[in-house]
Structure formats: C-alpha cells, structure tokens
Amino acid sequence: MARRAVMTLFSGPADPWSHRARLVLAEKGITIDVVSAEVGHLPEDLLDLNPYHSLPTLVDRDLVLYDSRVIIDYLDERFPHPPLMPIDPVTRAQFRVALYRLERDWYAMATDIQADPQGKTAEHARKLLGEAISASAEVFRAKPFFLSEEFSLVDASIAPILWRLPFYGIELPPQAQPIVKYMNSIFARPAFRASLSAIERSMRH
Ligand SMILES: N[C@@H](CCC(=O)N[C@@H](CS)C(=O)NCC(=O)O)C(=O)O
Incomplete structure (x- = not known):
C-alpha cells in the first residue's frame, strides 16, 4: 500500500x-x-x-x-484519553462479555437485516433484534451509560445499532422507555453527530 x-x-x-x-x-x-x-x-x-x-x-x-x-x-x-474501558478487572471483564454478546447477537442480526432487507432471514432477524433490545431495557435505567457513569466502548457499540432502528423497520414497545431516554442522550452528543456519514444522517429525521 x-x-x-x-x-x-x-x-x-x-x-x-x-x-x-x-x-x-x-x-x-x-x-x-x-x-x-x-x-x-x-x-x-x-x-x-x-x-x-x-x-x-x-x-x-x-x-x-x-x-x-x-x-x-x-x-x-x-489514544488513552478519555479512557473508554473501566480499570477494575471485574468490570472490564463484564464489559468484554457485553461487547461479545453485542457482536454475536445485535450486530449479527443487524448484518442479516442489511444484507437483504426484504428476505426471510432479515424478517426473522428484525423480530429477534427488536425483542433482544426491548428485553435489555431495564439495564439502561440505572446509569446514564451502559452500567457506568462514563461513555465506554460498549456504548460506542450499542449506539450504531439503536441509531438504525427506524432504518431497519424496528419499533420499540412502550416498556422500552429507558432505552429511548438513553438513545436521546447518546444521539445528542457532539461526538455522535460527528461520527455520522451522510447516509447515516438520512436514517433518522
Ligand atoms: N467482525 C467484523 C465484521 C465486519 C463486517 O461484516 N463488515 C462488512 C461491511 S458491511 C464486510 O466487510 N463484509 C464483507 C466481508 O466480511 O466479506 C468487524 O467487526 O469488523
């Protein structure tokens, strides 16, 4: 290169x-x-x-x-500042499990939806992803960020999926209110706005 x-x-x-x-x-x-x-x-x-x-x-x-x-x-x-992973080994390990699960579940389903949005696989993935996100709603109630007072790599991984929900045709049920609050605060961050490509900006109005 x-x-x-x-x-x-x-x-x-x-x-x-x-x-x-x-x-x-x-x-x-x-x-x-x-x-x-x-x-x-x-x-x-x-x-x-x-x-x-x-x-x-x-x-x-x-x-x-x-x-x-x-x-x-x-x-x-x-680029250690600001650090995006906790320091304590137990919390770090918990965050790594969260990242692993996001990759295996939410990202895998998102990839299936984007690969062929009209296909059968996407239809199934759309349902599973909506359910998986709703099922995690309570996790977002306790703290401003994922199990933390600070923004982390877990939030950086969750946000791209949540941003795409309207684009994926996924609507969250009323009990997902803590997630809606979480989304609004993450999406309002100047860094989040700066991270968006033109195509991504058009995914939500
Ligand atoms: N596990 C990979 C997955 C990335 C991924 O699937 N990227 C898509 C972009 S839409 C891709 O490159 N797909 C083509 C391929 O993997 O052959 C990562 O985290 O970077």
Missing part, C-alpha cells in the same frame, strides 16, 4: 461495524483520514493487506488492522 502520512480508516458509510470505529474516533477527538469504501470495491492495495476484504480496516503506517473490535481496542490503547 502507498505509504499514507496519517492514519486511515477505510469505512463503510452505512455499516454499523464501521460506525462504531468512527464513533470511538470522534469521542476521543482524533482526526484521521476516513475513506468511505464499499465491500466488493475496496482499493486494490487494501485487498492484499486484509485477507478478509472487510470493513472497517485501519491502516496506521505499517500496521493494518481489521475487525472493528481489534480496531476500537487499539484506538483506546493508542
């Missing part, structure tokens, strides 16, 4: 995995080159460097990172 002077994030403008990487950058106030790309049309040199041909991909000089989780962990370590 041609040497790039600054760090570059290759990002899918509608992709929730890419969105969480952009949101972490914005929360930390890091300005890097964000290059919108599309799976199937990735820059030729990137295809050689990322064997999975996936987005997001982060290039920092000779370092090439893929998988959004690897990317956000790296960003949190490389």
